[in-house]
Amino acid sequence: MNQTNTRLLVVDDEPIVGKRLKQVFDKIGFAVETYTDSAAALAAIAEKSFDIVVTDLKMEGIDGVEVLKRVRAMNPKTRVIIITGYASPDTAELAEQEGVFAFLAKPFRLDELKEVIFRAMEPDRIKS
Amino acid sequence: MAFRDFLKRFSRQRWFTPKTCRPLSLTFSQFREVLKANNQALEIIADMGEKLSGDYLFDLRYVEATVEEMIAAMRRAIITINLLTLDKCVALHGIFAPMEARVRAILIRRDDRDGPPLLWLAEVETRHWPLVGGKAAHLSELLHNPKVKVPEGFVITTSFFHDLLDNNGICPEFDLFERMLTEPEINEDELERLRRTLREKVLQAEPPNGFLEKLTVVIERLAAIGGPPLFLAVRSSAQEEDMDFSFAGQFHSVLQVPSQAEAVYRAYLQVAASLFAAKAIHYRRQVFPEGCPMSIAACCQRMIQAAASGIIYSLDPMAPGSRNMVAVGALGQGQAVVEGQVPTDFFRISRGEPPRVLERVLAAKHDALRPKGGDDGGLTMQKVSAGQAEAPCLDEPTLLALAAVAMHLETFFKRPQDIEWTLDPRGDLYILQSRPLLITESAREKSLLSEQLDGYELVASEAGRVAQQGIGAGPAYWVETLADLKDFPEGAVLISHRDSSQFVQVMHRAAAIVTEVGSPTSHMATLCRELRVPCLVGVSEIMAKVANGEEITVDAEDRRIYRGKAVELLTYQATTSMDLHMAPEFRLLRRILRDVSRLNLVDPLMQEFRPEGCKTFHDVLRYIHETAVLELVELGRDENCLPGGLARRLALPIQAGILAIDIGGGIAPDVSSDQVPFTAIRSIPFRAILQGMLFPGAWHQETMPVSFRDMMHSMMTTPQDTLSGQYTGHNIAIISENYVNLCFRFGYHFNIIDAFCHEVERDNHIYFRFLGGATDIAKRSRRATLIATILEAFDFSVKTRGDLVIARTGNLARSEMERTLDILGRLIGFTRQLDVQMTDDRVVARYAEAFLMGDYGVVAEK
Numbered sequence: 002m003n004q005t006n007t008r009l010l011v012v013d014d015e016p017i018v019g020k021r022l023k024q025v026f027d028k029i030g031f032a033v034e035t036y037t038d039s040a041a042a043l044a045a046i047a048e049k050s051f052d053i054v055v056t057d058l059k060m061e062g063i064d065g066v067e068v069l070k071r072v073r074a075m076n077p078k079t080r081v082i083i084i085t086g087y088a089s090p091d092t093a094e095l096a097e098q099e100g101v102f103a104f105l106a107k108p109f110r111l112d113e114l115k116e117v118i119f120r121a122m123e124p125d126r127i128k129s
Numbered sequence: 130m131a132f133r134d135f136l137k138r139f140s141r142q143r144w145f146t147p148k149t150c151r152p153l154s155l156t157f158s159q160f161r162e163v164l165k166a167n168n169q170a171l172e173i174i175a176d177m178g179e180k181l182s183g184d185y186l187f188d189l190r191y192v193e194a195t196v197e198e199m200i201a202a203m204r205r206a207i208i209t210i211n212l213l214t215l216d217k218c219v220a221l222h223g224i225f226a227p228m229e230a231r232v233r234a235i236l237i238r239r240d241d242r243d244g245p246p247l248l249w250l251a252e253v254e255t256r257h258w259p260l261v262g263g264k265a266a267h268l269s270e271l272l273h274n275p276k277v278k279v280p281e282g283f284v285i286t287t288s289f290f291h292d293l294l295d296n297n298g299i300c301p302e303f304d305l306f307e308r309m310l311t312e313p314e315i316n317e318d319e320l321e322r323l324r325r326t327l328r329e330k331v332l333q334a335e336p337p338n339g340f341l342e343k344l345t346v347v348i349e350r351l352a353a354i355g356g357p358p359l360f361l362a363v364r365s366s367a368q369e370e371d372m373d374f375s376f377a378g379q380f381h382s383v384l385q386v387p388s389q390a391e392a393v394y395r396a397y398l399q400v401a402a403s404l405f406a407a408k409a410i411h412y413r414r415q416v417f418p419e420g421c422p423m424s425i426a427a428c429c430q431r432m433i434q435a436a437a438s439g440i441i442y443s444l445d446p447m448a449p450g451s452r453n454m455v456a457v458g459a460l461g462q463g464q465a466v467v468e469g470q471v472p473t474d475f476f477r478i479s480r481g482e483p484p485r486v487l488e489r490v491l492a493a494k495h496d497a498l499r500p501k502g503g504d505d506g507g508l509t510m511q512k513v514s515a516g517q518a519e520a521p522c523l524d525e526p527t528l529l530a531l532a533a534v535a536m537h538l539e540t541f542f543k544r545p546q547d548i549e550w551t552l553d554p555r556g557d558l559y560i561l562q563s564r565p566l567l568i569t570e571s572a573r574e575k576s577l578l579s580e581q582l583d584g585y586e587l588v589a590s591e592a593g594r595v596a597q598q599g600i601g602a603g604p605a606y607w608v609e610t611l612a613d614l615k616d617f618p619e620g621a622v623l624i625s626h627r628d629s630s631q632f633v634q635v636m637h638r639a640a641a642i643v644t645e646v647g648s649p650t651s652h653m654a655t656l657c658r659e660l661r662v663p664c665l666v667g668v669s670e671i672m673a674k675v676a677n678g679e680e681i682t683v684d685a686e687d688r689r690i691y692r693g694k695a696v697e698l699l700t701y702q703a704t705t706s707m708d709l710h711m712a713p714e715f716r717l718l719r720r721i722l723r724d725v726s727r728l729n730l731v732d733p734l735m736q737e738f739r740p741e742g743c744k745t746f747h748d749v750l751r752y753i754h755e756t757a758v759l760e761l762v763e764l765g766r767d768e769n770c771l772p773g774g775l776a777r778r779l780a781l782p783i784q785a786g787i788l789a790i791d792i793g794g795g796i797a798p799d800v801s802s803d804q805v806p807f808t809a810i811r812s813i814p815f816r817a818i819l820q821g822m823l824f825p826g827a828w829h830q831e832t833m834p835v836s837f838r839d840m841m842h843s844m845m846t847t848p849q850d851t852l853s854g855q856y857t858g859h860n861i862a863i864i865s866e867n868y869v870n871l872c873f874r875f876g877y878h879f880n881i882i883d884a885f886c887h888e889v890e891r892d893n894h895i896y897f898r899f900l901g902g903a904t905d906i907a908k909r910s911r912r913a914t915l916i917a918t919i920l921e922a923f924d925f926s927v928k929t930r931g932d933l934v935i936a937r938t939g940n941l942a943r944s945e946m947e948r949t950l951d952i953l954g955r956l957i958g959f960t961r962q963l964d965v966q967m968t969d970d971r972v973v974a975r976y977a978e979a980f981l982m983g984d985y986g987v988v989a990e991k
Contacts, residue, residue, distance in 0.1 A: 017714065018186055028701065029687070030579040086188060108180060108187030 007122060008050070011035045012042035012068060013057035013084070022055065025111050026118075039063040043071055050076050053121055055114070058085035058092065066092065069099050080121035084109070153863060154792045156761070159213040163757040164885075164892050166209045167750050170202035171891060174726050174747060178658050179649055181718055183598030183686070189714050196236055196721060200229055203746055210753045214760055218753070220740040225749055228724070231256070232746075235720050238422045246289035246340060247347050250282045250428070255723055256744060260286040262366030262426040267542075267563055274637075276537050278559045281354050282430030283347045284366065285397050289340070290424045293401070297334040302327055306405075310413075311420030320410075328405040332398050344390040351431060352388060359388040360432040360506050362561075363396040365403060367425045379409040380425065384464060385432055385506040392506070393429060400427045419713065433559050434500075435551045437522035438463030439473060443535040444480075444545035446568045449700045453487065454478045454532055458522040460513055461497030463551055463561065470510070471496050474522050484532040486525060494518045523552065531558055538563050540620045541637045543599065543661040545703050568703050578701050585682070585691040588675060592668040592688045593643075596654035599663030600702040601641030602682040602694045605675045608632070610922055622681055627945065628653040628666055629924065630728060636660045641683035643668050643690065648890055651940055655726050655747070665690070754894075761870060762883040762896050776861070780804040781819070783828045783958075787860045787871075789815075795864030812864035814884040814895075817947040818871060821954020826985040828958035873957065878909075882953055886946040893946050894939035897925070897953065901932060911967035916960055918977040923952055959985055 009031045011019045019035030026033045034051075036042035039060050046054065054072050058065035069081045080102040085092075093104055103117045177195055180187045207221045234240040244260040253261050253269035261269065261284040271279045294300050306323050309315055352359045365380030381403035383396035403409060404425040413423065439458030445451055457466060457473040465471045472492035479485045495518050501507045523531065531550060538546045542563065549562040606621035608614060617623065617635040625632075628647035633656045636642075642657060647666035657664040663685040671690070675681055682695035691698070725746040730738050743749045776788040777796070789796065789805060795812035796805055807823065810816045822828055863870040867887040873880040878901035886893050899916055901909065909932035916934050917927045925936040938949065959980055966972060979987035 015188060017188075021186055025686075028578060084186070086190060108185050108191050110185050112184065114186075 007031045007052050009033045009053045009055065009118070010042060010046060010051040011055045012039050012060070013037065013055075014039075014060045015057070018057065018084070021111070022114070025115070039065075039068050043068065046072055046075060046079075051079055053080050053082065053118055055082045055084060055118075058083050066096055066099060069096060069101055073100050082114070082117055082121065084114070153790065156213070157792050157865065157868070159209065160757055160761055163206065163209045163213050163753060166202060166206035167754055167757075168889065168891060170199060170206050170746065170750055173199040173202055174722075174750075175649075175655065177718060177722055178655050178726055181658050181715070181722060182595055182649070184595045187714060187718075189717065192714060192718050192721070193236060196232060199725070199746070200232070203229070203749065206750060206753050210756060213757055218740065218756060221743075221749060221753070224740050224743055225746075228746060228749070231724055232721055235259075235717070235724065240720065241287035241422075241424045242291045244286055244288040246286055246292060246337075247343055248284045248286055249347065249350070250279075250284060250430070253284065254744075255727055257286075258723065259720065260284075260288050260426065262287065262428070264364065264366035264562060264564070265426060265428040266366075268428060268430075268560075271538075271541075271560060271563065274541065277534060278557055280362075280430040280433055280559055280561070281351060282361070282428060283351065285344075285427040285429065287424040287426045289337075290401055290426065292337050293331070293334050296337045297330065299327065299330045299334070302330070307420070307422055310417075324405045324407070324410055328402045331402040331405065334398060334401075336394055341390040341394060344393060348388050348390060348393065351429075355431050360500070361386045361388060361393060361396075361429050362432050363393060363400055364428045364430070364562075365400045365425055366428045367404065367423060378467060379406070379412050380404065381406070382464070384462065385500050385508050386429075387504060387506045397427045397429075401425050417713075421713070430561075432500075433551050433553050433561075435462045436460070436554045438549075438551040438561075439466050439522070441531055441535045441548050441550060442545065442566050443539040443548070444566060444568065444703055445477070446545075446566055449545075449568050449703045450696065452480050452696055452699070454480055454484070454535055456523075456528070456531065456535075458550075459492075459497065460494050460517065460522055461499045461511070462508055463549055464508070465496075465498035465510070467549070470498070476523070476528055478528065478532045480532075480536060484529055484536070486528060489521060491519065491521055494522065527552065527556065527558065534558065534560065537619060540640060543601075543663075566703075578697055581697040582691070582695060585693055585695050587689060588681060588692050589668055589671060589690040590688070592671075592690055593665045594649050594667050595685050595688060596642075596647075596649040596651075596664035596666050597657040597662055598686050599641070599661060600682065600684050600686065600698050601639075601663040602699055603640035603680065605677060605679050605681050607672065607677045611924065612921075622683055624672060624675060624677075626672065627924065627941070630656060630940075631926075632656070633660075633728075636662045641665075641685065643671050643683055645669055645671055646942055646945060651890070652728055656728065659722070659727055758883060758885075758894055758896055761868075761885075762881055762898070777803055777805050779810075779819075779862075780806050781823065783822060785822060785828070785860060787862055789862045789864055792863060792865050792868075794866030795868075810864075811866055812869055813867055813943070814886040814946065814950050815862055815864045815869035815871065817886075817950035818869065818882060818884075818954040818957075821951035821956075822958050824951070824955050824958075824985075827955040828961075880957065882950075882957075884946070884950055886943060886950070888943055890940055890942050893941050893943070895925075895937065895946070895949060895953070897934070897936040899934040906932060908967040911970065911973050912960060912963050914970075915963065915967070915973045915976050916956065918973065919956060919980050922977075922981055923949060955985065956980070 009026055011022045011033065013019055014037050016037055019037060023033045023035050034045060036045065039062055043063065056065045056068045065083045065085065069083065072079050072081050082103045082105060083096055083101055084105045084107055086107040096104065102121050105114060105117060173195060179185065203225060207225060210218045231240060234243065240259040244257065248257055248261060250265065250269050251272045253265065258266040265284045268279050271277050294303050302323060306327060309320055309323065362382065362384050363386050364382040367380055381400050383399055386392055386396045404423065437458050437460050439456060441454060441456035443454055445453045445455045456476045456478065459466050459471045459473045466473055472494060474492055475490040476486060477488035479487050495513055496510045497513050498508050499511045501509045535546065535548055538548060545566040545568060546563050547566040548560060551559050551561055553559065601622060603620045603622045605624045606617060608623055608625040611629065611631050614631065614635050617638055619638045620640050623632060623635065623639045623642040626645045628644045628651050630652035632642060632653055636656060637660065639662055641663040644666045645668060647653065649666060654664065654666065663683055665683060665685050665688060680694050682691040682693065682698055684698060727745045728747045728751060729744050730742055730748045730751045740752060743752055776790050779787045779789055795815065797809040797811050800809040807819055810819060860873045868885050869882065871882045878899065881898040883896040884894065897920065899913065913929050913932045913934045917929045920927050920936040925938045927934065927936040941949065976987060
């Protein structure tokens with residue numbers, strides 16, 4: 002399960018989320034950056050590319066769908082996973098249209114997220 | 130005559146409780162309702178518990194919403210059990226109400242306000258933790274640990290702290306202060322002014338009426354234990370102190386306090402006022418930037434005359450990878466050490482088995498903090514004689530004993546510990562405090578972890594499911610029967626085929642637990658989470674892969690098991706495990722679960738298994754479940770209540786004479802004849818029992834030769850001896866697809882098996898009761914012992930009294946249930962007439978052995 006060099010960015014305004022995911026993915030060798038502020042996260046994404054971005058949906062300022070749009074615009078290869086406690090079918094559809102890789106409802110098992118992320122790392126994965 | 134009357138009354142109580150006849154199907158459907166409500170509540174609790182395992186991400190909204198659901202389910206469970214038992218459990222409403230109130234208080238962070246002003250340290254229970262603060266909570270746990278000495282004492286609770294504020298009119302300022310700390314923009318000048326006011330007012334607060342008298346009583350109780358002269362150490366025990374944050378040295382302690390109530394009260398005020406000390410507020414704002422209500426308790430303990438004192442870390446925080454311990458010490462009282470007032474000896478000790486002293490750096494200890502000597506107490510720095518100053522403060526055996534205690538405490542609390550110790554002049558080591566050791570390590574080392582782990586052989590990966598996250602290493606210790614728990618070694622990894630809540634006995638000593646079957650929602654899993662024992666369940670064939678005694682490392686985060694001690698992983702654990710528990714949602718959920726999920730009523734055969742013994746939600750649910758089962762057990766007992774027309778005879782190749790009453794799905798619908806063949810039985814548990822009874826050799830057709838004496842005995846004792854003579858009538862099985870209640874009346878003995886078995890493990894139970902026999906009580910008791918021995922070997926919880934055997938098991942997967950019921954079927958046949966042969970105690974062992982080996986023919990051999 003050695004995933005050295007996979008670059009993962011996590012943005013969620015609840016600090017526990019970033020802290021926890023960093024712990025989990027550090028352990029298996031990812032390079033993880035975490036942000037509680039979506040603007041700062043986007044600034045980091047503008048500077049270097051990430052393989053995977055995990056973002057919360059509801060955030061102050063720039064929300065998850067907007068993060069998704071901008072990330073996809075900057076680097077279409079980056080997989081974006083949205084985690085949320087309040088997914089309405091509308092937002093889900095909107096996110097689908099914008100090319101979200103997966104939606105995950107909180108609370109979720111870290112294993113579930115791991116699985117989604119491993120799936121996102123499969124090289125030839127085509128998501129339309 | 131009087132004795133016989135007694136026996137009659139005794140037996141009548143147990144066997145013939147008069148009750149109204151209700152339709153079986155109604156009773157059964159009510160039973161199902163109880164199970165359903167009970168399960169909903171248990172599932173919610175288990176769900177919350179699983180969140181706490183560290184394997185999930187969740188938020189505060191989740192906690193609040195789930196608590197409401199849980200309370201609603203609890204109420205339903207209590208209502209349904211009263212429907213089933215015709216209001217035999219009304220007491221539960223009154224017992225549950227305060228439990229509910231407490232959980233609601235936790236949700237709004239008010240659980241530190243309701244309780245007694247004083248608590249004896251040794252009598253502190255988990256539910257008191259919010260009242261006594263972290264330090265006292267830990268110490269009270271240690272007081273019951275035979276490997277550690279802790280000075281006796283009592284706690285002035287947080288509930289008293291709030292009373293004090295209330296009585297002295299300080300509440301409005303206190304509330305304002307707490308509110309200010311939660312604000313994003315804090316007016317620093319205003320906060321500072323308020324802080325000072327609170328501090329001054331607390332220092333001058335008058336004791337509430339009657340408090341000093343109560344204080345005198347506990348001080349006298351303490352004096353009675355250790356004898357005079359009694360001085361006290363009054364130490365802070367703040368709400369969150371020691372539990373998750375060190376708060377090291379943030380609050381005040383007053384040492385060598387004279388044993389008069391007035392003096393202890395004054396010392397207490399200093400401790401309480403230190404909640405508002407500038408440095409404490411500063412620290413608090415750092416660790417709780419979002420604010421967090423806090424109150425303070427004081428732990429008042431007997432002062433130990435200290436020859437030497439100091440600190441030991443169970444892991445070197447500067448080099449956690451080295452797996453060494455470090456200790457410092459000086460002469461006299463330890464306050465001088467923690468405050469850095471005196472030079473100290475330094476020791477480095479290996480954590481091996483046994484530990485070894487690796488390094489000693491001795492200081493010239495010219496000063497020691499010691500009692501002034503007067504009646505008014507107090508400590509002062511005193512000169513040490515030249516010879517003593519140069520010698521090590523601890524000799525080697527004592528140092529190694531201290532190291533062993535430190536390692537024990539690390540296993541006990543499941544994290545590296547920062548321990549304050551003191552040595553009395555007689556050479557007894559006392560622990561004054563034990564708290565989690567904070568270790569940080571550079572990220573660089575962490576990122577290499579996955580590569581370092583490649584060097585270890587993987588015994589299992591993607592192994593089972595996580596019951597509690599964590600990492601633990603130690604020698605594997607196989608637990609095959611509950612008797613193996615007795616010798617469970619400190620720091621071992623418990624390996625077992627199935628899980629059992631009985632493992633709780635060794636959880637404080639276990640580094641981790643791995644089971645081949647089991648689920649993360651079992652009682653055992655709940656206990657693991659509560660005691661933070663890393664635990665994987667459902668790891669198939671682990672016993673085939675790991676030898677008893679072999680060193681292994683269990684990673685109950687990534688579900689992997691390594692051969693050997695993966696030091697890097699343990700180091701990683703020591704440096705990261707703290708973060709998780711600091712989040713407010715974790716702390717809140719943990720507090721709630723502490724009140725909810727702990728199971729005190731583990732053994733239904735114990736005295737305290739009654740409504741009044743319930744202390745947590747889980748206890749209430751356990752009690753309800755057991756009561757519901759017992760209600761069912763009684764179903765088939767009174768033949769007068771059974772509907773005659775429904776009973777159908779079983780056509781079996783053995784002469785068991787069983788009538789079956791199907792209350793739903795127990796018999797194939799297309800069987801029309803009155804003689805029901807085995808193949809038509811659809812009841813899962815009944816089928817399993819019959820399978821066992823039909824097992825070749827298990828059911829003995831031969832009649833046992835009964836001796837003349839035995840014959841006389843059975844004739845003489847019938848019908849007067851109600852214990853042995855009355856079980857005439859049919860053998861009746863009340864069955865449904867998932868249920869059986871089987872009553873055997875084999876002439877002179879009476880045997881009930883009540884079992885429920887479907888896909889949800891938690892619902893599954895087996896209740897077994899056996900009583901009586903034709904022969905004298907000695908032989909009957911021997912048979913009871915034989916049955917008990919066999920059932921214990923199959924992990925039943927068993928109680929015997931004379932010739933009565935009651936055994937229970939449950940929470941098993943369907944396949945395990947069927948296997949166990951099959952065994953019971955064989956046992957029924959095997960022991961049916963055995964009492965005649967139970968001529969001496971050796972026969973018991975021989976027959977038990979034969980049965981366990983599958984040698985059922987031994988009975989016929991004679």
